[in-house]
Amino acid sequence: MTGKTLYDKLWDAHLVDQAEDGTCLLYIDRHLVHEVTSPQAFEGLRMTGRTVRAPEKTIAVPDHNVPTTEGRETKIDNEESRIQVEALDKNARDFGVVYYPVSDVRQGIVHIVGPEQGWTLPGMTVVCGDSHTATHGAFGALAHGIGTSEVEHVLATQTLIQKKSKNMKVEITGTLPPGVTAKDITLAVIGKTGTAGGTGYVIEYCGEAIRALSMEGRMTVCNMAIEGGARAGLIAPDETTFAYVKGRPHAPKGAQWEAALTWWKTLKSDDDAHWDKVVTIRAEDIAPVVTWGTSPEDVLPITGTVPAPEDFQGGKAEAARRSLDYMGLKPGTALTEIKVDAVFIGSCTNGRIEDLRAAAEILKGKTLAPGVRGMVVPGSGLVRAQAEEEGLDKVFTEAGFEWRLAGCSMCLGMNPDQLAPGERCAATSNRNFEGRMGRGGRTHLMSPVMAAAAAVTGHLTDVRDLLAEAV
C-alpha cells in the first residue's frame, strides 16, 4: 500500500461523509469572513430561517474596503463601502460570530489576523470567501477560497461539498542567494508552471529552501498558490511552525498543547506517497523577479528584458500583445529601465512584520526618488504596533512613505487607495490584472526588498546592486 501525502491525511481527517459517486462532505474547522463576500450569505440564512452552526469557529473582520486613514472608526465616506462594513457589523452581532471591528487593534487583513490570533493551526481545514485563503496552508492546514454560496453553506452546515484534488509536489532545493526571498520563490514557481499549471491540484511546497523560511515567508509562498491555479498550497508543520503558534491567544494550552503537538508531528507526507506531478527548482537558480504583464505568470528575472508577443505560442501571444499595450511597454526594453510612479508595500502576501523589516532595511537613511509616491499598509493593527515599537514607521515616513492603518488597500483598490490611469506601481501584492489597483493602473509584482529598491531609484531595480553598495 502506498503512503499518503499531507493533503491525503488532512482530507481523511475531515471526511464527514462520502457518497457513492465520490462526492465528499468535508468538515470545516475555521471559517474566516470579510465584508465583501459575506452579505449575501448571511441574507440567505435570514431568508431561509437558518442559523450559523458553529459561531465560535467563524471569525469575521472587515478588511477589503476599509479606508486606511485615521478616523475610519467613526466615518467611512464611500456610502457603499460603509453599508458593507455596517452589514458585517450587524451580521457578526446578530449571528454571534467572533468579530474584530475596525476599532479593534487586532483588526487587519483576514489572512494575517487568523494566524496572528492562533485561529489558524496545523491540521485544520480553513476556508474564507477569498482566494488568498491559501495563505493558511503555510501551517499545514488545508485552506482554500470559496464563493459566497459556499460561505452560506459553511455558515449553515460547517461543511463543504468537495471532490478531492490531485497531489503536486513543488520542491525548492538548496539555499536562496542573498536578495532572493519567499516572494521570488512563489513567483518563480508560477513563472515555471503557468497560472493554470496548478489547476486541479493541491500543491505541497517542500525542500531545504522552504524549510529555511520563517512562517511569514511560508505564508507568502502559500498565499500565491492560487495564482498558480492550485486549490491550495501546503507546507508540512515543523519546529518553526510550532514555535510561531505557541502562546498565540487561541492556540491550545497545557495538556491540550501536548496532545495537539503529538498529532501535528504526524502531519507530513510519507516517503512512499504518490505524487501526480512533481516540480523541482534549485534555489540557487532563482533571481529576484518582477512581473512585466497582466498575469502573475508573466514573470522574469530583473536582469531580463520585456518580451515580444512572438516569443509566445497560441492564445498567449495575443494575451501578451494586449498586456504590453496595457502596460505601455516595448519589447526589448531592459526591465531595470522601467520607471515607476508609485510603490505599494502591504497586502496579505507581504504585509507582515518581517516584510516591513526587510523593506525598511533597504530604505534606512534613504528617500523616495523624486516624483515617486509610496505607501506602506501594515497587514494588521498588531503588525503596525510592532513596527512602530521597532521604529520602522520612522524609517518609512522619513523616506517619504505614507504610513497607513491596516487593510487590503491598494492591492485591490476597493477603498480610496488606488492608482490613477497609466500610473505605474512597484507592488508587493499578488495580482497584476488589468485595472486591479485602479482602472488603467499598471502593476509590477515583486518582493518587499525589490519594491523598496524601486522606491529609492525610481525604476525597477535589482536589489542585489543596492546590497552590494552597502557592503
Place this chain on the structure above:
Amino acid sequence: MEKFEKLTGIAAPLDLVNIDTDMIIPKQFLKTIKREGLGVNLFDEMRYDQDGNENPDFVLNKPAYRETQILVAGDNFGCGSSREHAPWAIKDFGIRCVIAPSFADIFFNNCFKNGILPIPLPQEQVDILMKDAEKGANARMTVDLENQTITTSDGVEIAFEVDPFRKHCLLEGLDDIGLTLNKATAIDGFESRMAQDRPWV
C-alpha cells in the same frame, strides 16, 4: 436555484486566455449586498470607455451578440479572485453556459451554485465552437445537459463530460444546503468524535 436542462441560443466568441474575475466584474461593483443587477457591468472595463460609453468593438456590444446566452472563451477562464459576483454578473446578463479549454477552480464551483453550466473541452473542440460563434446571431448553438452534447449551427455534435452529482443538481435546480442539512446526523457524529480526538479545535 434555476434549473439548467437544454439551452438554445446565441454564442459569443471571446478568444482571450486568462480572463480573470477582475475583468468579468471589476472591484467597484463588489460593494453591493445583493446578488442581482450586475449584468450591466459584466466585463465593464472592456465593454465601456472611461466615460461609460459603449466600446463598439467589444463582442457583447455588437448587435448580433446582445442576446448572448453562451460564451466561448480561452484557457483558464475565471482565474483570480473568488468573487461570486463574477457568475452573478454572467447570469444577470443572460449567459447560462461558458465553454473554454479550462476553468479556474473556484469560479468553476461558483457557476454550478448559480445555475450556470461551465464546460471544459479540448482546445480543438473549443476552436470549432469559437468559429461557429463568430458567425453571429444566425448561428445558434444548443447545449443539452441531459444528453451531454453541444450542437453547432451546422449540426456538428460535440459530447462533454460533467460530474454526475453536479449534473443532477443543475437538472433539478437543487439547493446544496438543503441536501447537506439532510446529513445532520453524520455532521453531529463527526463533531462528537472530534470533541474527543481534537478538543483544541
